[in-house]
Amino acid sequence: MNDLAVTIKDVAQLANVAPSTVSRVIANSPRISEKTKQRVKEAMEQLGYHPNFIARSLASQSTRAIGLVMPSSSDVVFQNPFFPTVLQGISEGAHEKNYALHMTTGKSEDEILDAVIHMVQGKRVDGVVLLYSKVEDKVISYLQGRDFPFVVIGKPYKHVEQITHVDNDNFRSMKEATEYLIELGHQHIAFVGGSLDLVVTVDRLLGYERALREAEIPLCNEYIIHEEFLREGGREAVGELMSLEQCPTALVVADDFMALGVLNTLDEMGLSVPGDISIVSFNNVLLSEMAKPPLTSVDINIFDLGYQASKCLIQLIENSNEPTKRVIISHQLVKRQSCDAPYTGKSIII
């Protein structure tokens, strides 16, 4: 365990070489004799030497750390399993390349921007990944302005072509989800999405509309609801929908958690799923399997979103003229028991 603060110099002394030689051994420089390499390594071992990352960063102008930018911490998003899962993905991608993660948070958007500026200008990180994608985002403008390496999870609102991002095909996934319901025979399908501030919501809404249009089902504004990505949101949404004179017979819901809220409310109102109402939701987190009934949900491979994001970022960092790219993560509709043909009162459609 030895003395704290063993430096390269101590090692050099013990091994009878110059500090620069030790440095070379650390960097595994090819042009160094096996003999001294051995000698130095033994010395390091003996002294319990560990390179000082900070000093190394200063000298080499690189930190091997990537910064995480999340939505404001007050945000409910934190409660959603989405977050730990992307994080896990990012973390794994980073770990494989020996990068560490660095994060700061803020309560407001301005605090967050501030935190980002600090970590970027303060040279604490080599690159940044944004865990969300909002419609008008100062953080993105800032990063673009300094042309600092960054990757967005989700689709950037502007300059899509110039920003490397990892996303699902949200248009298609929602279109497919809606089509699935249409195939089951539903004609009255409502859209319960998150805030229109989020790009993902915009994309999905388009997919929903397209599916209806292609099936020649009229769009109905009252069937489109935007709520917070959580339980309470679900409750309110359902309240509104079910007070319409023509209630929907099926719902596409932006998120499993929200869907759980919907399920509850429906239950309280004495409506059964899928008997009275069918539901398709998104994310396919563990919970969707455990709900009653188990939810049909679109798996968007959250872990991969994170994993690919850190991979892309690291490429961007290590190869300054890496082209910008867009990575689309696949999705799949996982069918469970929350969907059924609508009850028509007449006959059963197969």
Place this chain on the structure above:
Amino acid sequence: MNDLAVTIKDVAQLANVAPSTVSRVIANSPRISEKTKQRVKEAMEQLGYHPNFIARSLASQSTRAIGLVMPSSSDVVFQNPFFPTVLQGISEGAHEKNYALHMTTGKSEDEILDAVIHMVQGKRVDGVVLLYSKVEDKVISYLQGRDFPFVVIGKPYKHVEQITHVDNDNFRSMKEATEYLIELGHQHIAFVGGSLDLVVTVDRLLGYERALREAEIPLCNEYIIHEEFLREGGREAVGELMSLEQCPTALVVADDFMALGVLNTLDEMGLSVPGDISIVSFNNVLLSEMAKPPLTSVDINIFDLGYQASKCLIQLIENSNEPTKRVIISHQLVKRQSCDAPYTGKSIII
């Protein structure tokens, strides 16, 4: 936006002072004239100066970053809402004092220890918080050996007196939960806990046993089950319990997620909660409210665990002779619909 890499020297030049003066302005040194202070600040503004954290860290030997050590990333724990919530707490505590978070992960215990060694010896962080507490933990030994500032969330297995930690009173919380069931009239109460490797499990088991003993209810080994902290665990546990000749009429379950699994399995077996079986679980995450039936759960104030942990750590960092302390976070039993008096077939106990 200007040139990248504006240094203290550039500012000094523009403001017509020595670099050291600029440094003093940054540190807000009292012995510096208002006039030059102003001048320097303007220069900083004009050049868009931001201090380089790395350089500062190297010179001052402090990083204003705290390291996070989590259980192995492959671990199911990641899926549990516990994790993002403590993280949020830690993050908030850190943010208030202008500390950033630094994390690395590993798949095995050895990888994790390695990561810790790297961040500690590499001087990347000023202190560390452990997000778990296991029975024999190399990380703790290591940290203690170097006497590096750290805080444990949960109760350390050994040397409790010498390690600052933030915990619930797990003995008492479990004792109370069990007593609640006893008061309802239950005599056959099973314990479905996590791995005995985790200190929290040990403590709770003791609380459970004490409650039974005080009520003069015989302990029954078959009623004590240890499973992974997740859904699957719950399933298996229930299977075992319900195949006993004397089935329990109530369960205390270590975690809401696990309880959800239990709920499902029970449902599949045609048993009703709380009709046939009562359940008390722990953590009181959002989900417990949304389960069917809503779960009676012990709220352990996860956010606070994290928040206090970072507070304590920062004190430890900033005041080297801060005494070790133990912070106990309160808990409360939140009663919902998953508990009822046992069905005796004879009379109803109130």
Place this chain on the structure above:
DNA sequence: TTGTAGGCGTTATCAG
């Protein structure tokens, strides 16, 4: 109140 100079622990560029 301010400037000078050395050091924090590495890396990198020269020579040799």
Place this chain on the structure above:
DNA sequence: CTGATAACGCCTACAA
């Protein structure tokens, strides 16, 4: 192959 030596950007005695 290896050794000086100068950065990296900031902090901090010590001097003035």
